[in-house]
Amino acid sequence: MSDLRALYQEVILDHYKQPRNFGALDQPVRIAHGSNPLCGDQIKVYVDLDGDLVKQVTFEGHGCAISTAAASLMTEAVSGLARSAVEELSHTFRDLVTSSDGSGDQADAPQDGPDLGKLEVLAGVREYPVRIKCATLAWHALAAAMDAELAGEADQALSTVSTE
Amino acid sequence: MSDLRALYQEVILDHYKQPRNFGALDQPVRIAHGSNPLCGDQIKVYVDLDGDLVKQVTFEGHGCAISTAAASLMTEAVSGLARSAVEELSHTFRDLVTSSDGSGDQADAPQDGPDLGKLEVLAGVREYPVRIKCATLAWHALAAAMDAELAGEADQALSTVSTE
Amino acid sequence: MTLDAKTAFDALRMREIVPALRQEIGGHPLVYLDNAASTLRPQQVLDAQNAFEESSYSNVHRGVHTLSQRATQAFEDARETVARFIGATSSNEIVFVRGTTEALNLVAQTHGRQAVSEGDQVMVSEMEHHSNIVPWQMLCSETGAQLVKIPLTESGDLDLDVYHEALSERTKIVAISHVSNVLGTKNPIEEMAQSARSVGATVVVDGAQSAPHLGVDVEALGCDFYAFSAHKLYGPSGMGALWGKQDLLEAMPPWQGGGSMIRSVSFSGTEWNELPYKFEAGTPNITGAVGMAAAIDFLEAIGLEPIAAREAELLEAARSALLAESSVQVLGDPKQRASVVSFLIDGIHAHDVGQVLDQEGVAVRVGHHCAQPIMEFYGVASTSRASFGVYNDASDIDRLIDAIRTAKSFFAV
Amino acid sequence: MTLDAKTAFDALRMREIVPALRQEIGGHPLVYLDNAASTLRPQQVLDAQNAFEESSYSNVHRGVHTLSQRATQAFEDARETVARFIGATSSNEIVFVRGTTEALNLVAQTHGRQAVSEGDQVMVSEMEHHSNIVPWQMLCSETGAQLVKIPLTESGDLDLDVYHEALSERTKIVAISHVSNVLGTKNPIEEMAQSARSVGATVVVDGAQSAPHLGVDVEALGCDFYAFSAHKLYGPSGMGALWGKQDLLEAMPPWQGGGSMIRSVSFSGTEWNELPYKFEAGTPNITGAVGMAAAIDFLEAIGLEPIAAREAELLEAARSALLAESSVQVLGDPKQRASVVSFLIDGIHAHDVGQVLDQEGVAVRVGHHCAQPIMEFYGVASTSRASFGVYNDASDIDRLIDAIRTAKSFFAV
């Protein structure tokens, strides 16, 4: 159970049960789909861009606790930032959730990059390689949305494998 | 070495070095090819039939000691027999070389059927499953020759497998 | 449980027999309920493989030396064992493959290409594993044939009325799983095969989930091909078998070319070998065959009937316990079923269910189980699945239910 | 032998390390000279497989539970090991297969079908193993392309003049073995690949006999595909790898359909997965991958360079001893060679040679070695072949020669 708490921190459960910025934007400048075939999760990220400013980000979709909370936390973290700051944050976040590769050594976490704030609660995912994709799904979709040259929908399928 | 002697009895070595009835028949009534892809052996059996009588059988080809000696011994054993007697002999011979399936128990050898005479020297093959096909190649070809409804050539490839 | 079966299983003391079951996960003794994905190997299977490696391994066929003869003997004995296990008339009808998936692809790419042309139909059911859908989709898109779906009903049975109705002279192949890996549905192959035969279609049975759990007799099933995997029946991964009717196998072209499937090769032409070698190009999984035969020996020593009876009881006990649990839903209620049950917990995503259960030492599989059409049918993205094997017992179901309660309380549902 | 290598091998005390070598055959300690057909496994490979079975086995990918994560990790680590072993840039370029034969068929049936049309040419050499002939023959007969032979010279080398001359825009694929399994010839792949590239042909290398004996760097070879088998490099049977250049692999259609090679499946359509999973349908040989990686670890711990040097010395010593022996003929005298020598004894059929040698405890392979075109070229039906591995030493050559003398005296030649 203690291990479970490390993965599913209270903040995560809270954002899972009450996702923030949940729902479509009326007039999004960009939209992207993300899907994780591993668990069938689907996510749609709406982005309101104003030049270089990410004014607001919302999301819709159904996923596991980790992917829902990660999306919810992401929308809070990036709304109002400059595009470049979002990219930096995205980078730092991915480092956070992948860096220790399950060794559990917190000291391995990246020391540089922007402050992750509440996003830190997702650090526990590092111990669960198979869940890392849950935590980064929304971020992949956001990146796809921002990269899309034109307004419109972008598709981002998280690659995965399924055997049994 | 004692095991080798059981497989390669003196008679076998003798027939290997000096195969009897070796060569084509001038006016064969039947001819059949036999091949053992396992070792690349090829044999051609010539049969001079007179009604129900197997007047003479000869062979050509290159093979290992067992297959050459078996062919040579066969030609001696069957020449002059009635077709039905040849079939019976063939049957008894196959039993001889396959019956104990390597258990080495001579008592397993068939007690009924015609007297095998010199063909008995091939009994040691039973201990070497992979060599059984060497001992029966000529007999397969002979059967193919006798079965062929019309004078002409019959083909008999001994099925086998080759992997490495 | 019948008394006899009980004795058989008690006597087995499975945790002693299967080394992987001796471990702890998250501080709890492992409860392994992921048998439909793959099974754990009994010591005797590992021992058989190791002994073979130490005293008899060599490449098979062709060799004169002692090891090669021993290896060939063991390999062909394994084929006999497999043939007997599924009631094949001859071991010539057993083609060794990597597993069910390769077997189905072999049939689709050889017999399929022979039998199916533009305008023909291939029927597969809506409950198939991807391995029994995609090869036929590929065949259909290659040939211009149509892939027709035998639909599911809410209970998780196949809609046989639709099936019988849909069969026609245009139906060339019917491919169905014997037992569903998601719903546990046991399909009435005998009946379905009979109708298929009456229109001249060949029947391909995906036996991945039936071979380990039911006593299978391919002749009685009335099918033409039957495919299964060793790793689902306590044997090694990378090993499986395709059974096919001799006349069909003989009429089929080879699939892969190489050593062992030929009689002779020259640049002017090549002759194929006889059955089953025509379909076994290259060095096979030799030790895998020995392991597969050892796994079958293991199963047969217990007896397939007691196994089926025992697993049926476990399945029903698990279904009842799951149905009795608040917030838990069980997928489907098939008429005949075996060894597998899928469930959902309201408010907890299957991925999270799997995570909590793992922490409690209970291994289940979560996801779409390579059967996305079933997920679509029930309108879910994924399920949790418990599947049983010879080494499970009633206490494993208690542990499963306890872990589900932990999950519910953790997620406050 | 260089001093370093000698130390390395002495220190290994191979008979202690490889359990199968501890047995006696015909009352003599086994001398195993059939390594080109298949190798024997060191204890550490068996141990790695057993340990994996006991603590980490489960089906790979998709699973959330601990065992499935361990299994996935071990499986993907094995892929990294294989990639590193042959100098691949990315483990995405490594497709796990049953062995060389399956790898070659995969390339022929996917890339081959894409690249080759009627009137095109596929070139293979006259020294190929059937596994590198038949798949191309099948492709040619399917597409109407022409199979062109790169001829042998008496020494057992390829006639490179003819090769360079024959290459043209029509040549789409050149398939050659790195090392011949009959003659031991080491073909100049770099040079041959360069010419092939200049006419736009893809180069497929059969590495079955090079991977275990040379340090292979696929990038340096300049080829497009490289295929090899685990069972020939002290790993398990039923396991092997295909390396392909990423852009080629990406452009290729999948070969087999099923679980794991898809991203999503529905009756309206299916999306393929990314590399290398697109080519790995169904449950793979999971424990086999672990064993293959353990075998590579075993080889790398000794070092591929010392192995190549040591085996080269053994080969030359064996060739000299055979050539010095009356009535013995050695097939070919290739410029560059490795680990394999074929010979004939006048007046004794190879089958009988193999039999006598076996009785003396010396395992060699006799027959056509799945390379009938070579037999045809030299006008022989079969040969005896001695092939060396890491566990052989000079005393094995003495035993071979002694056994040959026994055969000669037994048959009075």
Ligand SMILES: Cc1ncc(COP(=O)(O)O)c(C=O)c1O
């Ligand atoms: C019903 C069914 N069919 C086919 C397969 C594929 O078997 P394999 O992965 O061993 O090829 C599975 C494995 O989950 C299955 O459950």
Ligand SMILES: Cc1ncc(COP(=O)(O)O)c(C=O)c1O
């Ligand atoms: C040169 C060569 N190519 C291909 C093969 C086939 O390998 P496998 O049987 O492992 O598929 C062999 C095996 O003998 C070989 O020596």
